[in-house]
Structures are given as structure tokens and as C-alpha cells.
Amino acid sequence: MTILARALTCPSCGSPLQLRDGDIAGTCESCGSSVRIRDGIGRLVLPSRIDGTEALRAVRHVLQSRDTKAGAASSARVHKPALYFVPFWHVSAQVSGFALGVMPLWKDEEVPVATTGESQETWSVMNQTRTVRTRSGWRAAKKEVHFLAGVNISGADLEALGIPSLSDRTQLAVTGMEIQRNGLPEGVEVLDLENLGEGILVDPSVPLSGALAQAESVFDRLAEGASRDLEQKWSSTVTVGRRASLVHYPLWVIAFESDNRLFKAVVDGRTGSILSGRFPGRGRDRHVIAAALGFLWAGFAPFLVHWLTFLSGSSRGLQAHCPLAMLAIVAVSATATVKLLEVLDGIERKGSDHVI
């Protein structure tokens, strides 16, 4: 795409063109001619507002929280934070059209409410009324469908980082990120690799054609939604003036080791908040509790069985080693063991990592 722009020369005077990597147009500094890159796609970037140290601080803050393992903050071996600029396609367009149909008309009526009398056995009509809405007809209606809309589509699959994708199917809010399903956040700049500083620019895996098709689907849905209250609907809408640009969004990925396990956290480069991550939970402590309880039961069970056998043998109505009594003891022991295992399993499950 526009990466080639740096090697381009002015078609008018032949001087090298000083274009930024994201520019699709510019002016020759030598002769003043304006140029446009043929079928160029603008590349924009949201610079990171935080540096690696601040990203680490955000992770350390979580490591020191009550949900993570005690002492994890001091024992964790943190790798160097890596800054990635992940791609989003921004597609804007003008949608216009008409939807024709009918709007239902409703009639509100006050109707007396039948309630039970004091005797609870007879029904009587009291003075209370209830508003009942009934359909009384329809009137012809028309709606102009119009909007200048922008939609953002994930240019790469971020699910692996625990970040939901923005697509035509999932247009949910992305918690903690400045970029959302529509519009561009403040502070967008034209991509200039020379001035960008550190960071790895992630190329989109979703092609432009795919992003445009997804955006079209979102626009269609928006247009459809604008007239959803019409019945017997016929609509005609057209989407024009499509513009697409690639926006790179900063994410810090921080890996760290704790208890010989590798953990990863993603910090938003704009807001500084943890978007996703796995941290050592208090589960290790719970593993110890579960193991201790298991050992206790294993040691205590033979004594319990012996005691129950003794009790059954000393009872007047029962003979020692009575098969029924033995069966009952085995059943009680087995049930208790199963219950304890369930409890231990619950403790183990709760003891997994702290996930954001």
C-alpha cells in the first residue's frame, strides 16, 4: 500500500516526495505540485499515551491486588513490555433512502377489573380499572433513512489476546478501549513510522474487501433498524461515498513468569487499563488446603470406620459383623468420601488463575 510512497518521486519535477507512511496525498516541496496516491488507503495511528514503565505499573498493580497470589508481585520475573499497534479498518459512508409502510394505531381503554370479594369465593366487579391498549387500525407512514456513519472493523483477530473482535456479527462495546464500534477517537494521527518510536505495526489479516463487505452489512442493518417500527414495509436505500482507512491502535503485551509458569497481560496504550490477562491466583494456597483436607480424611477414615463398626457391634439390636450394619458403614463412608471430593474439587476450581 502506501509504504511505497517513500520511494516515489514527483511526477512533475522528479524530486523525491516527502510523504508520511499513512499519507494518500501530499505536496511536492520542490515544485509545489499536489499529488494523490492512486487507490491509496490512509493509514492512521493512535500513539500510545503510556510508556512501558506505566504499562508495567498497571500489571504490578493487579499483581498486588487481593485476587492474585500473595507475594506474586515481588517474585514474578517480568519480561520487557512489547508495544503492538493492532489494525482496525474504519469505513465511513453516507446512507440515504426511504422506508414506506404503515404505523399501527392504538386505542387506550379503561376497563373495570374483576376482583375477588371478601369471602374469597365470589367474584365481584369493583371500582378499580385497568388501561388496556388495543389495536384500532393503522395510518400510512414514510421515513427518510439517512445517516453519515462510520464503522470500525477489526483488521486482525484479537481473540487470542482476550479482546473481542469488531465485525459485522459482533459489534459489541470493547470495554476499556478508546476505539469502539463506530467513530474514531480523538488524537488520531497520520502514520509516520519515523516519528512513531517503538512498537510493532501489525498488518491486517482481514483484507480491505472483507472489511468493506462487513461494513456494508452493518450499514444495511442500521438502515433496516431505522424503520423497524413500520409494518407492511418497503424500503429503498443506497450507500455512497464509502471511505476506508486503516487505524493502528496501541496495545502493550506484558509477559511474566511466576512459579515457573508464563503469564500474559494486555494493557491499553491509550487508557492504561488492563484489557485482558491471566495472573497467578490464590489457587496455589487453595491447592495446599485441598491437599491437607484430603490427607486428613485419608488418615481419619480408618478410625471412623472402626468406630462405627464398634458402635454397631455394641448395639443391643445388632449382632457384631452384621452384614447390613457393615453395608451401612461402607455406604456412609463412601458418601462422605464423595462429598469431600466434591468440596475439594470446588476448592481446586476456585483456586485457578485470576483472569481479567
Add this chain to the structure above:
Amino acid sequence: MSSDGLILLRCANCGRGLSGLPDDVLYLCPRCSTVWQLGSEGLRPVALETASAPPRAGTVHLPFWLVDAEVEILRCIYRSPESSTHLQGPREFDPLLPGLREGEPSRSRHSLLIPAFGVDRALSLARRVTGLSVAFSWTQDCPAVLEGGCIDLEDALRVAPGVVLASQVDGPGNLAFASISVSPLYSRVAAIPFIASEAGFSVAGTSLVLPYTEMADARAIADRAGRN
């Protein structure tokens, strides 16, 4: 002129450099009054007509596509204004529904004015400006600035049936369905004079006001026009 994937924005008639907003596809050469449309293949000349207006401070020319076209209304169906039926009809339109009236097909020649700039209510604006156009007198004068033209002719022609539909919708009867065909005969860019006011761009002597909030590049257009 183009080379190496670059398109030189220069008027091929007189050699003057062309300028515009980042998303513009229409460029006016103020020296020779030629409008150029930017496409994948480069710049292509388009004829220009300007609606005359008495000189007035704050005048801004906005670009429209003026399309002379053969408009054919192939089928139109009308419904009664209201009904007292308690029954709920189908969600989507069905031409076999009772109470519908078929209109007469028609064919006529129209001159449609379609906004070439990004605007929210494009069809309403097009219908109103098209309605006003009979009062315009067209000249070959060149406006000082004509910027914000980001809708190319191909897109404008896709909007054209909607403009005809807008006039049908606002006409007598309650339109329920229409099938419209627009065959363009001659297209050119029209510069329509608007007055920049506090509320928006307005057409002098009419109640038509185009709020700035409904335009994609209102601020940039007003700024550029103010500088000239």
C-alpha cells in the same frame, strides 16, 4: 497526469495546480473553470455550470451533480391514508394486500441536482434544491472555490432514483411501493451558491437551510471559502 501510482493534481487544460479537501474527488481549476473528477485512472474533465447569484458576503458554492435524465416510473402502488382494521398486516410489503391502488406508469425528462458533498439528508436536500433549480439561471462563471466534492458521478447516479422517489413520496397519495429507472443523458457539476450563516448554509431568498451538523466537511468548506 499520473505515474508510478501517483496522480498529479494539475489542470491538464491550463497547467494550474488543483487543491481540495483530503476526501475530495472533484477539483475545480479556478483559472480555466474546468472541473476534474479523480478516479482510479486519473483526472477526467467534467463540465461546470454555476447558478448565478448576486454578489454577497459569505457566499459559498457547494458542488452538486446536475443530471439530465430520462426518468421512468415503471410501477407505483399507493395505499389509503389510514385504515381501521384491527388485523395486523405482514411485516414486509405485499403487493397483493387489499386496499392498494396501482398508479400509472410514466416517463419524463428531469434535471436532478444531487449533492456531491457528504450530507446527512441527501435525498431531502436533493429534492428541495432540484425544486428550486427552475428559478436558477445558469452561467459559465467560475466560483472562486468549489470544495467538499467527495461523491463521484457513479455514486450520484446511484442516488438519483432515490431523489425521484423522494419527490414521489412527498407527492399526493400515500406511496407504498415504487420501481424507478433513471437513465442519465448528460451530467455535469453544478455550483450552487449558499450563504454561510449561523444556522448553516442557506439558499438566498428561500427557507432552505443546510445545518452544518448535517454536513461531513462543513467546517473545512466554510474555512476554505472564507480564506478566498
